[in-house]
Amino acid sequence: MNRFRCFWLCVWLSHAAWAQSGTRPLLVGASTLPSGELPLREALYHFEDTTGKLTIEQAVERQKKGQFGLSSSLTVRQDFGYNTAVQWLYFELETRQKASLMLEIEYANIDDLELFSIRNGVIQSLGHTGDRFVFSQRPYINNNYVFPLRLLAGERTGYYLRFDRPNAILSFFIRLWPRTIFLHTDRDEYFAWGIYIGIICLVLIVAVVMLLATKDRIYLWFGLYIHFMTMHLFSDAGLGFQYLWPNTPHINEFAPVYLYIWAAMIAQLTFMQFFIRQTAQESRIYRWNNGFKLIVLTTLLVVIGIQLSDVAGRELFLYKFIASATRYFVIALITLTALSLWEHKRRSSLRQQEKLVRYYTYALLIQFSGFVLVSLINLCQDKGWPLPFDVLTYVIMGVTVFLDIVFFSYGLAYRYRVARQTNRTLELDLLTAHQQTQQRVIGALEEERQRLAQDLHDDIGPTLSVAKGYLSVLTRTEKTDRLMHAQTLLDEAAHELRTLSHQLMPRHLEQTGLAEAIDETIRKKSGMGTQFQFISLGDVKRLPAQTERLLFGIATELIQQVQHHSQATEATVQLIYHPGHLNLTVEDNGPAQPAHHDERSVPHLLTKAEFLNADLVIEANDQGHTVMLTVPFPTT
Template sequence: MKIALTLGVVCFVICAAWAGPVQPIRIGNQTEWSLSQSAYLYTTPQKLSPQQAFASIRQVRLAAIKQEHINLGLQAGYVWLYFRLANEGAAKTVLFTLDRIDIHYVQAFRQRGRAIDTLALTGDALPFSSRPVRLNYFAIPVKMAAHEEADILILLEKKNEYISGNIGLYSASQFLQKVRTDSAVVAFFLGIAAFIFLFNFFLWFSLDDSVHLLFMAHQVAIVSFVLINLGYGFEFLWPTFTYSNSLIMTMVSGIWASTNLFLIKKYLNLTATSSRFYRVVHWLAWYILIVSIVGCSLSLLRPASVPAYILKLGLSLLLIWIIANAIVLVSVFVEQVGKRNQAAYIYVAALSFMLISSVVYTLTLLNVINAGSYTTDWLIPSFLWEETILAFGLTVRYNRFRQQYFTLQLSLAHEQTRTNEAIIQAQESERQRIAADLHDDLGGTLATIRRRLTDIRQHLRDPQAAHELDALEPLIRQSSHDLRRIAHNLMPPEFARIGLRAALEQLVQSQPSQPTRFSFVVAGSEYRLATDVELNLYRIVSELIQNINKHAQAARTAVQLLYHNDHLTIMVEDDGLGSRAVANEGNKPGLGLTSSQLRAEYIGAQLWREVSLGGTLVMIDVPYATATHTLRTEPKQANESMSVT
């Protein structure tokens, strides 16, 4: 009997010590007080009234929190946070804060003696106006009288979902300073994001490159996720839409993850041939996008009555896509870095912070580790890091593509020059061959025909037949003359010796006086250019004269050579149909004009053509190539002219 009584007394003493009053947080002149080892958590399977909850404090085992980030994992019951306050000075107000914005019910009670009063009845399940402090996260003011002690009990209810967040206890002045600092950080984040967005908008608008459009969509998803996660969505966009924050955050995080995968595919130029993970990235992006939008949208129709198994399924899908997304990203980066894809290095640097944060966040959700405030504080710096590095990478990508474009344009220009050179050389070779064939073959044949006709004429006795043969003589003579003129135009004899001026003079002199009267004018001291340059100028002028004879219906035409100190100007002007002929033929340039422009570009000359009702003016400016200048003769008198009638 004595032994039993003794054991009972010992158990009573132990229980009394175990359930005795906790040490209060002493409120002095500090600006912030730690809740670590001073606040306690316990869970009840059923919801208790404030009286029952305070009464049960001495009947349950309380677990002191070890740090000011609570991570309770998936909770099926009701979580109570308890701590005592002892004001050691004058009356003041302290504020309890909780930065997790999607807890459905946050109810705060205070017990002084036997009196229990309510400090807050708020939460995600109630309109935003229910918050005692209209702020993007939970802030509960506690007014303390001088030298007052009080027990504080806070209910955190989010059944069948994860409960976590950072808690704190601040003086009123420190709380205001914290609000100002948080607002400044968010404003800085939005300012940087807006600058990067506008920069990429102008790049997309000017380049029409879809990678910038994807980046802007990804950036909008990032900014939306950050602001919603910080509670600004509930504060400003849907203050009466209850039970919605978790679902909307999940949906926006899915959009962020999917746009990130789409951006990676475009940014790294992933194709079915360049990456074995191309299809995985493609379909995972669509899977995350569809599941997050469709699933969360359906749940938002009746957010307060979503069954527990649906919530668990959604959380499982969330963890699956976080893990799958991380695995795919790492696999793609390893592959592309191995292939020396420079864009992959930039993207790895941009997402390094985010990948580490995702892993830590996932392990925290699974209650494997408790990463403390890092699970929420990583949001803004990691996203700023990602946006800045990716924007820098897009700038590098743009500069690289621009350099490649200029290199390609230069290569195409060189190739075009070589092609033009080959075409012109082929034309000249063919002209020389045709001119030689006409002179040697057809010219000799006509001479033979003429001699044979002369011999036949001498043996004819029939006057009529002799008269017919005599009539053929002028035709043959004209044919020989035309043949020499055509051969001369194809390749002027001794062009390399006589030069451009003399060749053009002969060309103008060879033109018939009707219906167009041609004049030839030379001004300045003659300078010889390279033979191929002069030959191409001759071809251009010859083509222009041929066009005038065919189409212009001009009465007068002037061909002028103006030798300046540093360049030669050739002007071909007529008083023909001009713009009337252009209107009749359409705006498309003819083959001759196209060939002339091609030759001008080939020799580095500039060709202008002005057409009016009074006729047509074509000007050709040819810069002197100093290394090839050769003065052919003594300078002739300026303004020397010659007219051909």
């Protein structure tokens, strides 16, 4: 019976003590959440200081008087909406054994933050920090605000958290962790950030390489979009302050979270214009897009200018203006992008372009879904509406940016592949047109050669024969030296005419083949200065008639140049048939200076070689000259 009375007396005393303090302590080690953190939500008490001048001693007095009310948040997120006052949170911890804890404020953009502890009536500050102080002033180096807590066995300690972020939305997560679990979770979070940033850097390097290789500015704007969105995430998560400007907290006053998202909008819209090849000549939305980009850029510069001007009351004006402008900019961006894609799809007649636009639309739906979700969360926070779930906006944006990278990178790869296929088709068409033009020109030249040969054979040849007949009659009665010399000249002219006519239009080329035609030409050249030798090796393979005529023309041209210009005494012509190609080689023992390959003949030979898809090699040394033509056999 006495034990029963003692039990109820203890219960009554503990209840009386709790009623006097007005708060319920959190027993450390009694329970934990699935994540490993301690359930701090039902142990938090809140007080709003509208004057902004409340000291810690005055806050303690108000807490003892029961003026701190239990936090109404349904989650570990504390939502205060649009804030104009200084906020206080209070909680008590009790432990039966020694404990090392970490209090984490998961929000990087609080201006002023200080944690006090009350132990045995002694008030102690555990850290005074915020994004208006240098980063090294934080009690624990972390992108969020973290305060180490140390409890002794059987000790009950009260904690007062004072935070101030006027003229802005104030919403953050407050978590209490056992130190070992926090260190493990924090390490995993930084590791995930490292992988994420590594992927971003890799994508940016690829974008720079593609920009330098292709000179296509779409990769510049793609890289700028990824950069600005990453800097937005860095600013929102506190990593920018930690790693980029830790000793310049003044940068945080410019609201880089919003300014970077505005710059990303400009880059995003320009990237879209390059992606769908939107131009002023083909699109009526083009000027609206450029006008929107100019408005965003002007607004960005105005905000920076106002912040630099140090005008009184600018914080209140800037935040409301920036928040409202961001929402309107998001709506305008979505509208202009949708109109641009609809217009391009309506005008595009290429199936590949339609597929590209459709794919880009799917990617934008994911991106804009993230923007809209973040805007709705910000609206709920602005109005102070409680959210039924715990999620950080930069986590949503991080996932959105990652999906952007995946989808847009694939879209750029597909766009590059389509562009290469288009360029390859254009190059093939151009090459085909060039070959057809060459073929028509060479065909016309061949017809002209045949006509000239026919005229020489039918007109000038008979005329020379008649003149020779008249001279023959005269030499019968009067044999003078002049008449005999004139008859010799006529004989040489007739011989040269027959040779030239044969070279221009060999009668038996189509019947006997290339080797026999060249051999016949060389036999007719024998005994006329240079001693020629002809060699033909390999299994003879007939080529198209036009190809053989061109090769015969090249061979006779080279033979004539050796005979008249090289000052050579010996020359060799080789025609060698290989399994896949044909070699035509002309060698002589003339002087080292290739006088017979002058500025007119070499381009002429190169043109014919190009038409035949052949390789032409011309060499000159002390032993003479060598011209080798390698002609591939046509594929069947």
